[in-house]
Amino acid sequence: MHLQHDVSRMSHLGWTSFFESQHRQLGEHLENVVPARVVLASRGLLHVLGPHGTRRAVLAGKLRHDAVDASELPVVGDWVGLRGDSLAEPLPVVHRFERTSSLTRKEAGRRTRPQVLVANVDTVLIVSALTAELNVRRIERFVATVLEGGATPVIVLNKADLCENPEPLFHAVSEVAGSTQMIITSAATGAGIDSIRALARRGETLAMVGASGVGKSALTNCLLEEEGHQREGAVRVADERGRHTTTHRELFVLPSGALLIDTPGLRELALWSDDVAASPRGFDEIDALAEACAFRDCKHETEPGCAILGALASGELSEDRFLSWRKLEAEQRWLSARRGTDEARQQKQRNRMMGKMSRQVQRMKGNR
Numbered sequence: 001m002h003l004q005h006d007v008s009r010m011s012h013l014g015w016t017s018f019f020e021s022q023h024r025q026l027g028e029h030l031e032n033v034v035p036a037r038v039v040l041a042s043r044g045l046l047h048v049l050g051p052h053g054t055r056r057a058v059l060a061g062k063l064r065h066d067a068v069d070a071s072e073l074p075v076v077g078d079w080v081g082l083r084g085d086s087l088a089e090p091l092p093v094v095h096r097f098e099r100t101s102s103l104t105r106k107e108a109g110r111r112t113r114p115q116v117l118v119a120n121v122d123t124v125l126i127v128s129a130l131t132a133e134l135n136v137r138r139i140e141r142f143v144a145t146v147l148e149g150g151a152t153p154v155i156v157l158n159k160a161d162l163c164e165n166p167e168p169l170f171h172a173v174s175e176v177a178g179s180t181q182m183i184i185t186s187a188a189t190g191a192g193i194d195s196i197r198a199l200a201r202r203g204e205t206l207a208m209v210g211a212s213g214v215g216k217s218a219l220t221n222c223l224l225e226e227e228g229h230q231r232e233g234a235v236r237v238a239d240e241r242g243r244h245t246t247t248h249r250e251l252f253v254l255p256s257g258a259l260l261i262d263t264p265g266l267r268e269l270a271l272w273s274d275d276v277a278a279s280p281r282g283f284d285e286i287d288a289l290a291e292a293c294a295f296r297d298c299k300h301e302t303e304p305g306c307a308i309l310g311a312l313a314s315g316e317l318s319e320d321r322f323l324s325w326r327k328l329e330a331e332q333r334w335l336s337a338r339r340g341t342d343e344a345r346q347q348k349q350r351n352r353m354m355g356k357m358s359r360q361v362q363r364m365k366g367n368r
């Protein structure tokens with residue numbers, strides 16, 4: 001018996017033609033690679049979900065060795081290829097498919113390296129609580145990061161039941177939301193949950209981010225307990241000790257057939273950008289103003305005919321908003337300057353190239 005590659009049963013796990021064409025190309029080099037989706041990743045050990053159910057899997061040595069940095073290794077949400085001729089768990093993971101999107105931040109600490117939190121997400125729910133701790137600037141930063149990673153952000157303002165008058169907070173957030181959808185919810189009363197369900201269509205992948213305690217797990221539970229469905233209908237992969245607090249990123253299959261990734265509380269999110277020249281995303285109104293500046297290379301500092309300075313003077317653009325943009329822009333510039341000088345990364349890249357070359361030489365010798 002072999003693991004089966006069953007496309008019809010994988011589309012509901014988020015498998016699309018994007019992955020199918022990669023799989024076809026892969027088949028030209030590697031035989032019998034069976035795709036599965038990572039639902040839990042913990043220290044090199046993975047839980048993967050495919051038409052065959054949930055299995056334990058482990059990275060093949062070559063995959064780990066060839067990675068330039070940890071961001072190339074499989075994370076929750078990734079599609080990976082299992083060697084299909086092996087049935088003994090943990091199954092060997094021999095390939096990671098290219099991602100459609102990711103949620104990526106700068107690794108904590110002094111290193112300038114990307115850390116991929118989750119992969120292949122369609123929608124990222126940025127959850128905050130409607131309390132005094134609500135932080136508009138943090139939401140702004142999350143929106144920029146989600147857009148940068150290629151997913152669609154949705155702002156969720158939870159704990160509406162604890163807030164007598166959500167109007168001022170809602171207004172403050174809408175100032176930074178741009179075209180991002182906003183939803184007010186209460187995991188306690190169930191208010192607004194239907195608006196989230198509307199986004200959770202079969203085969204779509206959602207992720208939740210936000211500070212600890214804002215209600216991500218409570219919202220997840222609401223979504224898991226859809227009317228007429230029992231929780232057993234969902235695949236939930238808890239950690240080895242079955243703890244309930246969110247210490248890992250986990251992927252759930254919702255009763256609607258959508259996939260949901262719950263993440264541990266992320267208090268701060270250092271921006272990551274792969275695009276050196278781009279300005280921070282999610283600031284459409286500032287981008288539009290910059291287009292109207294008299295000079296194409298306007299720095300928006302002292303230049304005559306600067307539309308941004310004009311909008312600041314008239315009050316059309318708030319100073320806080322402009323400062324956020326400046327700050328994220330500076331951060332992005334700093335990142336791209338630092339990145340090129342990350343020694344470890346360059347060393348590994350060199351090693352990989354040398355390895356490839358020596359293998360080529362070996363092959364040439366073998367052919368002689």
Ligand SMILES: Nc1nc2c(ncn2[C@@H]2O[C@H](COP(=O)(O)OP(=O)(O)OP(=O)(O)O)[C@@H](O)[C@H]2O)c(=O)[nH]1
Nearest residue numbers: 159186187188212213214215216217218246264265
């Ligand atoms: N009143 C009220 N309490 C809520 C609501 N949502 C969550 N809570 C409570 O807030 C606390 C924290 O909720 P969690 O769902 O654990 O928060 P979390 O975002 O998952 O936190 P981490 O797992 O630490 O990231 C719990 O006691 C919840 O019962 C809500 O809408 N209204």
Ligand SMILES: [Zn+2]
Nearest residue numbers: 293298300306
């Ligand atoms: Zn300008």
